Amino acid sequence: xxxxxxxxxxxxxxxTANRARFSYALKKGGAIQAIPLRLExxxxxxxxxxxxxxxxxxxxxxxxxxxxxxxRITESIFATLQNLLTTSKRQVSSASIFTLxxxxxxxxxxxxxxxxxxxxxxxxxxxxxxxxxxxxxxxxLKSGVQEALSEGVTSxxxxxxxxxxxxxxxxxxxxxxxxxxLTLGEYIEEMTMYKSDDLLQELSKPQGGEAWVEKxxxxxxxxVLTKAEDLQIGDIVVVGAGDSILIDGHIVSGEAMVNQIxxxxxxxxxxxxxxxxxxxxxxxQEGRIKVWAESVGSQTATARIKSYIQExxxxxSSIQLSASKMADKLVPITLGLAILSYVxxxxxxxxxxxxxxxxxxxxxxxxxVAFKSAISSAGKNGIIIKGAKSLExxxxxxxxVFDKTGTLTKGELEVVQVHSFSPSWxxxxxxNLSASIEEHYFHPVAEAVxxxxxxxxxxxxxxxxxTFIVAHGVKSQINGKEVLIGNxxxxxxxxxxxxxxxNSKIKELLDSGHTPLFIGYDGKLLGLILLKxxxxxxxxxxxxxxxxxxxxxxxxxxxxxxxxxxxxxxxLGIDRFYAKLLPTQKAEILESIMNEGHKxxxxxxxxxxxxxxxxxxxxxxxxxxxxIAKASADIVLLKDDIESVADAREFALACLNKVNKNFxxxxxxxxxxxxxxxxxxxxxxxxxxxxxxxxxxxxxxALRGITVKKR
Numbered sequence: 001x002x003x004x005x006x007x008x009x010x011x012x013x014x015x016t017a018n019r020a021r022f023s024y025a026l027k028k029g030g031a032i033q034a035i036p037l038r039l040e041x042x043x044x045x046x047x048x049x050x051x052x053x054x055x056x057x058x059x060x061x062x063x064x065x066x067x068x069x070x071x072r073i074t075e076s077i078f079a080t081l082q083n084l085l086t087t088s089k090r091q092v093s094s095a096s097i098f099t100l101x102x103x104x105x106x107x108x109x110x111x112x113x114x115x116x117x118x119x120x121x122x123x124x125x126x127x128x129x130x131x132x133x134x135x136x137x138x139x140x141l142k143s144g145v146q147e148a149l150s151e152g153v154t155s156x157x158x159x160x161x162x163x164x165x166x167x168x169x170x171x172x173x174x175x176x177x178x179x180x181x182l183t184l185g186e187y188i189e190e191m192t193m194y195k196s197d198d199l200l201q202e203l204s205k206p207q208g209g210e211a212w213v214e215k216x217x218x219x220x221x222x223x224v225l226t227k228a229e230d231l232q233i234g235d236i237v238v239v240g241a242g243d244s245i246l247i248d249g250h251i252v253s254g255e256a257m258v259n260q261i262x263x264x265x266x267x268x269x270x271x272x273x274x275x276x277x278x279x280x281x282x283x284x285q286e287g288r289i290k291v292w293a294e295s296v297g298s299q300t301a302t303a304r305i306k307s308y309i310q311e312x313x314x315x316x317s318s319i320q321l322s323a324s325k326m327a328d329k330l331v332p333i334t335l336g337l338a339i340l341s342y343v344x345x346x347x348x349x350x351x352x353x354x355x356x357x358x359x360x361x362x363x364x365x366x367x368x369v370a371f372k373s374a375i376s377s378a379g380k381n382g383i384i385i386k387g388a389k390s391l392e393x394x395x396x397x398x399x400x401v402f403d404k405t406g407t408l409t410k411g412e413l414e415v416v417q418v419h420s421f422s423p424s425w426x427x428x429x430x431x432n433l434s435a436s437i438e439e440h441y442f443h444p445v446a447e448a449v450x451x452x453x454x455x456x457x458x459x460x461x462x463x464x465x466x467t468f469i470v471a472h473g474v475k476s477q478i479n480g481k482e483v484l485i486g487n488x489x490x491x492x493x494x495x496x497x498x499x500x501x502x503n504s505k506i507k508e509l510l511d512s513g514h515t516p517l518f519i520g521y522d523g524k525l526l527g528l529i530l531l532k533x534x535x536x537x538x539x540x541x542x543x544x545x546x547x548x549x550x551x552x553x554x555x556x557x558x559x560x561x562x563x564x565x566x567x568x569x570x571x572l573g574i575d576r577f578y579a580k581l582l583p584t585q586k587a588e589i590l591e592s593i594m595n596e597g598h599k600x601x602x603x604x605x606x607x608x609x610x611x612x613x614x615x616x617x618x619x620x621x622x623x624x625x626x627x628i629a630k631a632s633a634d635i636v637l638l639k640d641d642i643e644s645v646a647d648a649r650e651f652a653l654a655c656l657n658k659v660n661k662n663f664x665x666x667x668x669x670x671x672x673x674x675x676x677x678x679x680x681x682x683x684x685x686x687x688x689x690x691x692x693x694x695x696x697x698x699x700x701x702a703l704r705g706i707t708v709k710k711r
Contacts, residue, residue, distance in 0.1 A: 008081045012074060013058075018048075020070060022059040024081055032084045040084065044076045109183040112136050117176040126170065133172040137163050137179045153335055162355035162684060165348045174352070174684045181688035211246045212238040214290065231296040240288045244281070248295035251276050256287030275439075275447055337678045352684040353677035366662045366695070370702035374655035377706040382639035383648050390634035393618040394652035397601035400551050400645075401590060403612075404558035404565075406605040407622055408539050408572065408642065413444050413531040415452035416514055420527045421502050428456060430527035434485055434519055436461040437476045445517055446474075448531050469494075484520035491520045499525050513564050536642045540572050545646035549653055555593070557586050587611040603645055620645055647708045654706045662698050669694050 009025040026032065041050045041059065046069050051060040063073055116136030123129045134141075144160020159182055166175035212223045214236040223238060228246045231237065236252065239245050245258070257269040258278060269285045272278055278291055338354040341347075371388040378385050385391055402408050418427040425433075435453030438446035450458075464477040472494065473486015484491050491497040497520045499506060506528065510516055514530040536542075543554050556577040558565050565579035578589055586604075590612045594600050602609075602616035605624060613619030613633045621633030623640040637644045673690050676682045682690070 008078065008085055010074065010078045010081060012070075015070065018064065019062050020060070020073075022061075022074070022077060024057050024059065026057070026085060032081065037080070037084055040080045041077055044073055044080070046073055107187055109139060110180075110187045113176065113180040113183045117173075117180045120172050120176050129172050130167070130170065133175050134167060137167065137175060140179060140182060153332060158334055158338075158355040162352040162688075165352040165355075166684060169348055171349070174349075177685045178352070178688045181685075181692050184692070209244060209246055211243075212240075214238055229297060231293060233293055233296055235293045235296075237291045237293055238288070239284045239291060241284055241286055244283050245278050245291065246280055246296075247291060247293040248279050249277070249291040249293045251278060251289045252292050254287060254289035256289045257285045259283045259285045275450065334674065337674065341678050341680070347680070349684065350677070350680045353680075353682050353687040354674065366666065366698040366702045367659055369699055370655060370659045370662060373703050374651055374658075374706050378648065378651045381644075381647060381651075381708065382637065382641075383644055383651065384636040384638060385648065385651070386634050386636075390618065391652045391655050393599070393634060394601060394620075394649055395656040396599045397618050397649070398551060399553045399555065399593060399598045399600045400546055401555045401557060401593065401600060401602045401612075401616070402574075403586065403602075403604035403609055404556055404560065404568065405533060406624060407603050408556065408568070409533040409535055411444070411533065411605065411622075411624055413448035413515060413533055415448055415529055416532050417509070417512075417530040418527060419505070419509060419530075421505075421525050422521075422527070425521075425526055427527075430519060431456065431529070432459045433461050433478070433483065433521075433526075434517070434529060436463055437466055437474055437483060437485060440466045440474075445515070445531060449517070449529060478521075481522040482520075484518075486518060488516070488518055491518045491525070495520065497523060497525055513561060535568065535571070539642050542642045542646045543572055543574070545643065546649060549646065549649050551649070553598075557581055557589060587615050590615050601649075620648065650708045651706055654708070658702065658706075662702060666694070666698060 007027045011023050011025075013021045013023050015021070037059070038050045038052045041047060041052075041061065046063050046065050048062045048064060052058070059077065061073070061077075063069060065073075113136050116133055120129060120133065123132060140163055141160050144157050144164075147154045148157045148160075159178075163175050163178050163182075166172070166178060209228050210225050211228065211231060213226045213231065215222055215224045217224075226235075231247055235247070237245075237247055237249070239256070241256075251272055251274050253274055255271065255273040258272045259269045259282060272289065278289070280295075334354065338351045341350045341354050368388070371391060374391060375385045375387070385394075405411060415431070418431050420427055420430055431449070431453050435450045435458055439450045461478060463483065467475040469475065469486070469490065472490035473484065475485075476483050484495050484497065488499070492499050497518075499518075502525055506516075509528055509530060512530060514532045517529040517531060518525065519527045519529065546554065553575045554573075556565065556569055556572075556574045558568075558577065558579055559581050560568075560579055562579045565577045568574070569577040578585075581589070586609065590600060590602055594615070594617070599617050601618040601620060602612045603620045603622065604613055605622035609621075613621060618635065619633040620635045621637065623637045623644075635648050637648070670691065673682065673687060673694070677687045
């Protein structure tokens with residue numbers, strides 16, 4: 001498909017019933033990554049599964065339909081290739097090393113080199129032996145020549161030169177042994193990188209499928225099977241045992257045990273009932289629930305995580321850049337030592353030994369594997385880290401700044417007092433009245449009132465339809481009399497409820513600093529409910545763990561009064577606090593702290609925290625935070641647990657510690673190998689064994705998952 005001059009060409013190589021293989025060709029300079037291509041093709045209607053071979057530029061699909069459907073799918077794949085090629089030209093990032101490996105690395109080269117090594121003693125004539133060994137080493141020799149012409153002297157060029165020298169000297173055993181060690185090392189390196197992508201690749205999978213949606217058809221409620229992409233905000237989605245939840249939303253009826261391991265890392269299913277929030281990507285293990293869809297499609301938690309993961313693919317830390325640059329700079333030194341060795345020894349065997357003892361593999365591969373392994377381990381523990389830079393910044397942070405509400409506190413209000421202004425209504429009746437109306441509203445205040453009423457054997461009071469007034473409160477009627485629930489401005493100014501007779505008591509109640517909820521009935525003030533946001537039970541432990549990890553200062557930002565902020569700071573052991581803040585002042589204060597020369601991490605959850613999250617060296621977004629806060633953060637917590645902040649910090653410390661340790665081992669061990677090879681103490685086979693063995697050992701160490709133990 002498309003002319004020879006087009007930037008993309010697509011050809012159907014082979015097709016059988018419901019299966020087809022395509023090859024695609026790109027104009028010189030064009031590049032398309034395998035993962036985005038697979039994800040886009042999987043979204044094409046009728047496509048069941050997709051495999052992309054990035055090396056051969058092949059696409060293999062299984063599909064539903066006949067020849068006409070295949071023609072339509074072919075056109076869609078071509079359009080997808082064109083679109084991705086255009087996008088990649090606009091957003092090319094040559095610095096990215098986090099390309100996910102979609103195909104299992106091939107072992108063909110290992111088999112070919114092993115066959116040559118095993119067969120060599122049994123082939124007696126010199127010519128067939130030379131031909132067989134050269135054919136086995138051909139891929140290495142070819143890639144060495146290509147890199148020499150395009151990139152100059154690289155580690156690949158040195159390895160090819162080492163094998164070529166052994167072939168020239170008719171030392172076929174050394175040539176085949178070296179080639180086998182190199183191909184085996186490369187295969188293990190590729191498999192290591194492939195394994196390190198497992199979680200990232202899993203999280204990058206698109207959320208598809210179908211869901212049952214409750215619809216009103218001809219005056220009756222019916223369940224309609226709806227595709228995930230057709231779900232809309234406000235739909236009532238019915239999810240039963242074994243079904244995946246495809247949307248984010250609140251449960252409006254039913255109870256279920258929900259398995260959230262894919263989102264939070266919690267292996268034990270949790271109970272979810274009316275009013276509770278559920279996330280896409282989780283699975284109902286037992287029970288049946290109806291969920292009001294708040295976020296669908298690209299706005300769901302799963303889709304956002306996919307975008308977070310995609311962000312990790314474009315980041316490269318300064319440590320990785322340093323390692324890569326150092327490896328490149330050391331290649332000419334290796335070549336120089338090889339020449340020096342020949343000058344003094346006049347022995348090409350020594351030269352072949354030196355040429356294999358380079359630093360490139362261990363320095364360039366072990367570092368990104370360690371970063372990806374840490375990101376994977378953190379992801380399994382409910383912490384999404386957006387790349388190596390984020391890990392590095394978190395490792396360097398010496399001051400942690402916390403927003404108070406929803407971060408150090410639960411962000412969940414609870415009723416602490418109910419006061420009645422009417423002798424005809426007691427506290428329990430006022431709470432029941434408020435809960436009866438508020439249970440239709442998914443707001444923190446409403447949920448707190450309903451929860452308090454249920455704890456006291458909630459007695460529902462029948463009422464008429466509820467009207468919601470945004471940012472004010474709710475209205476309804478009981479026995480023809482109007483009920484008003486909301487803030488003081490709503491009742492007093494908008495609805496004309498006279499509070500003058502109760503001003504002194506209201507002032508006394510409000511002096512507690514708690515959040516007030518006013519209740520009016522039949523034009524009069526009926527009662528007042530006070531609510532508070534409690535500190536997280538483990539906030540103190542989280543701060544203590546941060547201090548143990550090397551954090552020098554912990555600072556709190558809050559809009560609370562000075563006295564209340566001081567009380568919280570004292571209770572949690574916080575070094576400094578800033579009270580009575582306007583939302584816009586957070587970023588300003590953060591900037592002033594950073595201007596003191598400190599590396600700063602900021603933890604927040606609200607919309608107004610986004611500027612601070614962006615400004616900080618390391619921004620951490622809480623689980624229940626606003627979408628914009630999570631999008632602005634470098635690290636996103638999937639568990640509503642303040643200790644996850646300390647977990648993230650410890651993941652960063654462990655990762656950078658591993659990277660630095662691997663870096664030192666690489667330099668020391670490879671320098672020793674290089675010195676021994678230069679002075680003729682190691683044969684080419686021994687050098688290849690030691691060099692590749694060290695690299696593989698470092699890769700396996702880098703791949704090992706990181707475990708954070710709570711103190």
